[in-house]
Amino acid sequence: MKKKGIDLVVVGSVALDSVATHSGSGKDILGGSVSYACTAAAFFTRPGMVGVVGDDFPRRYVGMLRKAGVDMAGLQQVRGKTFRWAGEYEEDMNNRRTISTELNVFADFRPEVPESYRSAPFVFLANISPDLQLHVLSQMRKPRFVAADTMDLWIKTAATDLRRVISSVDMILLNDSEAKLMTGEKNPMKAAAAVLKMGPKYVVVKKGEHGAILFARNSRFIVPAYPTEDVRDPTGAGDTFAGGLMGALASRGIINADAVKASLLAGTVLASFGVESFGIDRLATIKRRDILRRMDELRRIASFPPARGIPGGAGGK
């Protein structure tokens, strides 16, 4: 079978996570931003991952990612141990505590984009340090659409590089506390507006279980999270969301605000599946039709009744 070309390049971390939540725990689970993002994106497009693992990286994880439809040409395997993260969540899963972080081979990661990836039209710079995000971006020929994710650590320690990333991309994703931290604005709406002024066309403010808000030059759009009842492990939810969003966007011919909105719906549904298991186990079992079904359901439960239902509207008293 002829191998399809890459539509979406994703760079980020590959990790072995040890996670404990109220519903269980797992050791050396496949994790990292690029693993989650690529697995989610692969439901809609052909993603290629750029990352690094050590010689201890389980072969079955390579198999899982490949089976999910992820191109692995950009995954470097080097001597040493894979990046490891350990953490535990409180019963209120919005609160988590990092137990340990071992960078290992990730400490010296210098992402190299394979030649076969360099003309890809879509790029997602998942959560890694801004200088590595810029290094990846510099290797791409002329991407049509670039998105970047980030985290509080980089806002605090690499603000200048991060500003450069934000001004270079079409879309930046960050959570509400990060938007406030970055801009000094207390109100999340004002914070998002301030980030938008830094250059990107789209700012996506992630609110975890409360969904996300898209800010564009002349419009806003609210997407609620799919109300899932069975959250087992929220690790990687933001990466899964972003990967699903970028995969859905890459699968489309046209990029505009409506396409981004529809893709946000895909991202939020992917994230809702992702949190139902540890690692990518749940994502590995669902089919595209499961995603489309849940997207339909979310669309339905978040849709307002016709405007005549408004008091004072045509059907009002």
Place this chain on the structure above:
Amino acid sequence: MKKKGIDLVVVGSVALDSVATHSGSGKDILGGSVSYACTAAAFFTRPGMVGVVGDDFPRRYVGMLRKAGVDMAGLQQVRGKTFRWAGEYEEDMNNRRTISTELNVFADFRPEVPESYRSAPFVFLANISPDLQLHVLSQMRKPRFVAADTMDLWIKTAATDLRRVISSVDMILLNDSEAKLMTGEKNPMKAAAAVLKMGPKYVVVKKGEHGAILFARNSRFIVPAYPTEDVRDPTGAGDTFAGGLMGALASRGIINADAVKASLLAGTVLASFGVESFGIDRLATIKRRDILRRMDELRRIASFPPARGIPGGAGGK
């Protein structure tokens, strides 16, 4: 001018609040659940308030409520001091600290529903103790639709009476942490489902700045909060939301899930205006057209693009 009859009876607290937030502070502001709820409801219907104040209650507050369109026949004025609450909010307004609570005349409040209110079709039992809510309900003839609000205090101290309230009403409103507390369920969706089993047709889970979720027997509906940039004082937001919701519902001929959904939109917009000032100051200045305009805007920013925007849909690749 002939006085219109009462469509909606609201019982709750009337308070003089002293509040400090990052954007200012105020002393002896008109507050209390029934003040907020009635002011909001009055944009859509004719509410009558059942409450108690002391002889120190400022006459201008009576004037403000009356001017807003609230019937005051059910407001008892007795000797003594009005209920007072003092609190302050952190910069993150989700966190507040109560500085003092003086029940004063509220300690011996025995709500009496005026004869002119007893045939009203709609009843909102705003946040007071469940035994007072039941006492009010027992005085109503045959209301068409009854909703109740509550708080963590009653879940902890008056669980039996509260269960009786919940099983007697058509709709219960509570916030997500309260739903979890009441049911012992960790997941807010499971918690809401458990509350629904206690008897009401509708459970509204309030999530503050993140909006609300409606749970009915066979459907769910998510309403996001209106993304306001200028939150000055969130006190009373939940009461304003509920009052707006009940006022909008009372203004309609038909009660069904679509009517409740449209009314939730009204409630969330009323709350978004309410938090833009201390007390009911902002609500006292807006017009019905301001509300309808913001409802239209919220409807627009929370609406998904047509389903052909979905990857895999008719317009997908």
